[in-house]
Amino acid sequence: MSNFVFVLDTNFQPLDPVPPGQARRLLNQGKAAIYRRYPFAIILKHAVPSQKTQPHQLKIDPGSKVTGLAIVQGSKVIWGAQLTHRRQQIKNDLESRRAIRRHRRNRKTRYRKPRFLNRTRKAGWLPPSLRSLVENVLTWVMRLRRYVPITGISQELVKFDTQKLQNPEISGIEYQQGELAGYEIREYLLHKWGRKCAYCGNQNVPLEVEHIQPKSRGGSERVSNLTIACHQCNQAKGNQDIQDFLAQKPDVLSRIAKLAKRPLKDAAAVNATRFALLNRLKQTCLPVETGTGGRTKYNRTVLGLPKTHCLDAACVGVVESLQVLTSNPLLIVAKGWGNRQMCTPNKYGFPTKHRTRCKTFFGFQTGDMVQATLPAGKFAGTHVGRLVVRKSGVFELISPRGKVSPVRHKYCKAIHRNDGYMYGFSTFVQQFGDA
Secondary structure (H helix, E strand, C coil): CECCEEEECCCCCEEEEECHHHHHHHHHCCCEEEEECCCCEEEECCCCCCCCCCCEEEEEECCCCEEEEEEEECCEEEEEEEEECCHHHHHHHHHHHHHHHHHHHHHHCCCCCCCCCCCCCCCCCCCHHHHHHHHHHHHHHHHHHHHCCEEEEEEECCCCCHHHHHCHHHCCCHHHCCCCCCHHHHHHHHHHCCCCCCCCCCCCCCEEEEECCCHHHCCCCCHHHEEEEEHHHHHHHCCCCHHHHCCCCHHHHHHHHHHHCCCCHHHHHHHHHHHHHHHHHHCCCCCEEEECHHHHHHHHHHHCCCCCHHHHHHCCCCCCCCEECCCECEEEEECCCCCCCCEEECCCCCEEEECCCCCCECCECCCCEEEEEECCCCCCEEEEEEEECCCCCEEEEEECCEEEEEEEHHHEEEEECCCCEEEECCCHHHHCCCC
């Protein structure tokens, strides 16, 4: 079942969301009109008596790459979404710009005295890549408040102690004792190793925390020496050295060696933005509830729910029971508002071409979600996706099948104007998210 449909009255005030079937009947009977495609919302054409709305809780599961969003009405999960950030893309673009500027300054002002202490940063400063993560979540919090009568917000205030992950011996680990013992480190290992056995690659089987270098051979408790393995592989390895156990599998040995030393940048990103996001959420004047990552996983395990971003968000905070009424979350990918760079350089920093100041061609601009009906050719049929415009009027379309090209402007019909995000209900948004 898909997400519930948001409903607005004639005064643009949010009402309780309704199931898709009820929304379809309102549209067919002419009592409502489509107000917005993503997220899907309708507006009533006739005034209705004032209705008392039910309380709705917006729950957020922040992540360094993907953030889960869920709207819970009582104990019912009626709406879910997965918001993919563009943190790494921003970092790469800034590094590329910095390299080009340094090369240009070296050519033009070779003997200028270097200035590197002439800039100060305000308290609470965040890098642009992390600031975009916070702003993306805040943008969707404010959007959802316009369509749903939200009465509270729940945020997973998870903290990864990177020093304890690297060296647990530096202090006690009493905070991991009790009912939630080991949930934080185990959840981190599951995410790091892709929720599958590091040795045989089995999925959907009970996994155990395993030492890459056995403790009997000098192995430590550091997270870089821990992995996830199924029971059979864990027993087969025993206290063997990793080199001996995987002597016949050099590719697996190489992959484990690389992943074991992977830096903790994702954990550091969550740590750096968790309180910044919390303070911004408090400015909405709504009551904000916080919960730990261990509590979220405990709730999901007790309720027997699968591991997804939106269901993780629904399990944030105090949860007694949940009834999931949606199984098709809205996939959102942050794309930005375009590039303001007027001169396009090559990889060496030399200008190659100049962009036009006009961004709209034949009534469309890059980022619009359109429906293209192609009468003939290799891609004949109807396609829905994100548009990439050209001055010639021959566009490209990012659809579930991949890139559809050429797409002429006369075959396109706009269904959602560019708002800085890309939408979909299938994995094609993740496959072509960087297009």
